[in-house]
Amino acid sequence: MHPERVKHSELSKKIMTAQEAAAFIKDGMVVGASGFTKGGDSKVVLKALAQRASVDPLKITLMTGASLGHGIDGRLAEAKALSRRLPFQADPILRNSINSGEVMFVDQHLGETADLLANGFLPPVDIAVLEVAQVLENGHVLPTTSVGNNLAYAQHAKHIILEVNVTIPLEIRGFHDIFYTGLSPHRSIIPVTDAGSIIGTDTMPMDPEKVIGIVFSDAKDSPAELVAPDTKTSAIAGHLMDFFNHEIKMGRMTPSLHPLQAGIGKVANAVLSGFVHGQFENLTMYSEVLQDSTFELIDSGKMTFASACSLAVSQSCYEKFFANLEKYRGKILLRPQNISNAAEVIRRLGLIAINTAIEFDIYGNVNSTHIAGSKMMNGIGGSGDFARNSYMSIFVTQAASKNNTISHVVPMASHVDSNEHDVDILVTDQGLADLRGLAPRERAKVIIQNCCHPEFRDALNEYYQEALARGGQTPHVLSKALSWHQKLQDTGSMK
Amino acid sequence: MHPERVKHSELSKKIMTAQEAAAFIKDGMVVGASGFTKGGDSKVVLKALAQRASVDPLKITLMTGASLGHGIDGRLAEAKALSRRLPFQADPILRNSINSGEVMFVDQHLGETADLLANGFLPPVDIAVLEVAQVLENGHVLPTTSVGNNLAYAQHAKHIILEVNVTIPLEIRGFHDIFYTGLSPHRSIIPVTDAGSIIGTDTMPMDPEKVIGIVFSDAKDSPAELVAPDTKTSAIAGHLMDFFNHEIKMGRMTPSLHPLQAGIGKVANAVLSGFVHGQFENLTMYSEVLQDSTFELIDSGKMTFASACSLAVSQSCYEKFFANLEKYRGKILLRPQNISNAAEVIRRLGLIAINTAIEFDIYGNVNSTHIAGSKMMNGIGGSGDFARNSYMSIFVTQAASKNNTISHVVPMASHVDSNEHDVDILVTDQGLADLRGLAPRERAKVIIQNCCHPEFRDALNEYYQEALARGGQTPHVLSKALSWHQKLQDTGSMK
Structure with missing residues (x-):
């Protein structure tokens, strides 16, 4: 199945269904997921988790890049599967759960979550769930339509579940620039001197040993609503x-x-x-x-x-x-x-x-x-x-x-x-x-x-x-x- | 008089009294002065200006590094010589003038004033009044106990008045690091990678052509009050x-x-x-x-x-x-x-x-x-x-x-x-x-x-x-x- 999408031989043995992958996520865990303003979010594993939670109650802390598509925040909130959410959301159902005090929402500057996690100021991530377009021979992954906090979640999670989205053309390679600053007080300069500066790599490094499941998906990003100017x-x-x-x-x-x-x-x-x-x-x-x-x-x-x-x-x-x-x-x-x-x-x-x-x-x-x-x-x-x-x-x-x-x-x-x-x-x-x-x-x-x-x-x-x-x-x-x-x-x- | 303090031959002809220098400052002008939390402030020219203003009314906009010593902000406020003050103050008399609406106080992040000035977001500086320890042959100056916004004021002022403080040992050279980033969108990286990084020069560049007056002073910084821990x-x-x-x-x-x-x-x-x-x-x-x-x-x-x-x-x-x-x-x-x-x-x-x-x-x-x-x-x-x-x-x-x-x-x-x-x-x-x-x-x-x-x-x-x-x-x-x-x-x- 899609051998060009998973080129790392050991990892190709980890291919499973979304339900099987979601089963790794247990009550009380901290999940770091991809997705930023609907782009590059987890489309099948978190959905399977919400389905499971609606019959088999559990609560997790969910960190992402920003808001998610496919109504997934709402589904998770409806299933009462979220105890804590950060750093952003834009879902009407989750919003109600936040305002009623059911979900603790930590409203953060989106540029800071990765640092806070790296500094140990946030609870450690048990499982990262990351959408990617491809897993390379060296275990690096090719991101999709967002990068978000994926690098931080991959670095700091104990385990990683990859959602390989087969609808993303592999020619997207070259549209990403992945750079890691290291940790303060010894962080490096970020040498971006104009909008187009390329300072990192076109794929994202990741420890293949951490991967516990690979799931294929063929769902596209939820489209942004285009509202004509009034x-x-x-x-x-x-x-x-x-x-x-x-x-x-x-x-x-x-x-x-x-x-x-x-x-x-x-x-x-x-x-x-x-x-x-x-x-x-x-x-x-x-x-x-x-x-x-x-x-x-x-x-x-x-x-x-x-x-x-x-x-x-x-x-x-x-x-x-x-x-x-x-x-x-x-x-x-x-x-x-x-x-x-x-x-x-x-x-x-x-x-x-x-x-x-x-x-x-x-x-x-x-x-x-x-x-x-x-x-x-x-x-x-x-x-x-x-x-x-x-x-x-x-x-x-x-x-x-x-x-x-x-x-x-x-x-x-x-x-x-x-x-x-x-x-x-x-x-x-x-x-x-x-x-x-x-x-x-x-x-x-x-x-x-x-x-x-x-x-x-x-x-x-x-x-x-x-x-x-x-x-x-x-x-x-x-x-x-x-x-x-x-x-x-x-x-x-x-x- | 103090030839080792003013080594630039043309500038040594500009030596004058504080009163003469203060006379350059006219009603309606914008003055950019040295001084940050009492350190390295103008000790004689602004004082002479306050004295003059108490008999010959005038109002200026005063920008500094931060607060000033020697009660100078209070003297200027008492003389009703301030129409606008930024980016900081800590004087009880000026505070009253601010709260009564007599002085427009622009309460700014102290790290931003220099940028705002360079970007043209603040009124242009007519005269900079800067305390220095020495004027070098090349027209560079040796700062004293603060650097503050001195570089920005020297760069952007039409004219400069220097207050040469003869009490500051010339051996203070080497205790300053003067660095200019240039202007966005083409600013350079600030290559400080630890507290001790030296990235600039030990004296401050300045255009000698701008200098209209040099005044000697022998007053020390107002001391900070040392309050024992309670x-x-x-x-x-x-x-x-x-x-x-x-x-x-x-x-x-x-x-x-x-x-x-x-x-x-x-x-x-x-x-x-x-x-x-x-x-x-x-x-x-x-x-x-x-x-x-x-x-x-x-x-x-x-x-x-x-x-x-x-x-x-x-x-x-x-x-x-x-x-x-x-x-x-x-x-x-x-x-x-x-x-x-x-x-x-x-x-x-x-x-x-x-x-x-x-x-x-x-x-x-x-x-x-x-x-x-x-x-x-x-x-x-x-x-x-x-x-x-x-x-x-x-x-x-x-x-x-x-x-x-x-x-x-x-x-x-x-x-x-x-x-x-x-x-x-x-x-x-x-x-x-x-x-x-x-x-x-x-x-x-x-x-x-x-x-x-x-x-x-x-x-x-x-x-x-x-x-x-x-x-x-x-x-x-x-x-x-x-x-x-x-x-x-x-x-x-x-x-």
Whole structure:
């Protein structure tokens, strides 16, 4: 069966069914699985585990790269098979289990999980479950559509289960760059000096002795939903394009800008698509996830290179990529997520980081994770890695939602994931606030003036004026600072 | 006059009085001055400027390395000579002007100011005022007890005023390492691979054409106040020593630990002094400021190297350092603050970062800057640079103060400078909370149990139980989350 996919003779004896492989996973174990924003996830072993758990209860700690496809997080949550989950998720069923306190969710910077594991700050991994395209003669493996934390899980797990995905063309070899930094205090320099730097190997080293099972799979990545830009996302993209054009005019950037990072979702996709038009040229990306817009930019000739740790694309883009691998070779590279999200590289290259906020406050503090301060949405993801160390940290959100009953510009953020010290530019469909070099009182004026929805402007101004009378570097009325969220909880509206 | 101090023949013609030099500074100008936590600040030109401003009103934007000595920030604030101040201050008079809204204070990560200036995100510097020990034949200058942002100010200022401090022995040459990264997106690697790496030059390049005035000064740095450890700081140091011993026992660290960073103040000093006893050996520091405790550790043989961007020591330690330069040569190095606080190096070396909090909440969010959410204390300083990118991020504070009427462990931090994603260990005199790998609900239990003052434990538990009934990843009662601070504002007590 698929001899070209498992070329290591000893390992070819370990081929088994998904159910047999899943049986290695026992109650209480820690599992480190591949998968980053649906790309390159375990498609059959974790599914078999969820099926088994629904009849034969067990609970595991599950670590991944980021979110998974195929509803697997939801299936595991429904089967009550998760006691602890990290570092990210985006599943509505799992989200409920997290918010009810059933699953302990450790919401981590995605660039840090590998380090925390290596440092012994997280429980040791019992079994790694990794999707690969091929097992080579030397025991190295060829990754698929994400690299994520696979190297860290392979290094630190006691045992490894490989899911060999036979739908991934072997010609994907050359699209990965696997680099290991070693451990602090003796870590090596990460010698990436531009988005396209190749610093490692095109396959991933792995100890074949650790492999206890090999399973074949022919399932594709869950496609990303491609949402067409609406008036709000187009308006946000428009404000950002105007801003970048202004920065070029002021001589602060060239039409190649700086390497781009963009969070996942329709706003980021709309913004990137906006670069297809206009004066931009020789753009590069150094991001964590590549979406459809990246391929549009490469196809249009506007972008010369895109580096990330994962692909999260629509079905048609997925098919386009694999049908045209030679066209994209030398223009796309997937790296481990502690390299794609490395503080060192982000600062050195000087990224423009564009991420989505749930809400931000009048002083520029950003909430990326919690609804009304308590309920988890998805997690911070890589937004903190990039915002904290970038050249320019941009957050975008809609000014208001739910028929303008919820303002996404608030007196005080109900949770702070990226704070005033780390946020340069805020954008909503209403406008853009350039916070660079401003003190909090100055930021409040420009945020209220430019970013909030007109239906909330008077109320925000009223709050700010009342706060101002009390003084301080960052004036607040403590009894009212969270009252908008309180009202939302009580009445379903901030009005 | 002091020909050995100004060896550049053209520049020796620019010698003038402090008053004459200060006269170059006009209303509305941006001044970039040396000085970091009292070390290497302008001692005569800014003083002359404050004197002039008190009779001949003017307002400037003042950028420095960090806080200044000799009460100069207070003198300038009293003279109403500051319209804008960044990136840090620690002066009681200036603090009042900031909190009243008279001075716009831009509270920045100290490792970022140089980059923001170079990127054109801050107003251009009209005049740099830099303390130096010597001007060399080639126009390079020899720094004194801090490097701070001097290189950036010299590079980006239109004009430069030099304050030549004749009290600094010329033998200080060799104690500095000046390195320039260039500008993103084409910045170079910062090749520091251990605390003692020398990567630059021992004097600072500067364009002599920019120099418009040279002033001699014979004033020493304001000494740091040396506060003897009290029962609280000793208790905090004791908890941390126990913790480090535990980490060594668990095999996660050796007795050399990882390179240490410690914020300024008596707690950090007490913690570092604690390393003189016990099993620790071959310790190193990669910090922003070196305090007396660093010299104690070097003297005792426990520490082999300490890197920073400034000295902030007592008068006796200052005298000891200059009387024994040969003893400390090769063991101490001062770098620009965007190198001492570089994300890249902090992550690569894997620092243990120990910083002081004003308060933290039951979920591990840290407030380093604001009293009751609004009033500025000093600023975030380097704490964010280090906490965000370190191997282990530790925050310390007293559990309660003012006769136990104020709890420093609160339901919700009233301002967030380092958030839950960036904080590993919290310590008060009551105990230590190890938050590594914990979800927010788990953190709440260990923080309330270990860190809060017993007189506030029931109230915190009561808040947490009420919040828990409402659910969520991070349970809160919005109407009560800031009520402790509200009570403090209303009554002067959180009880």
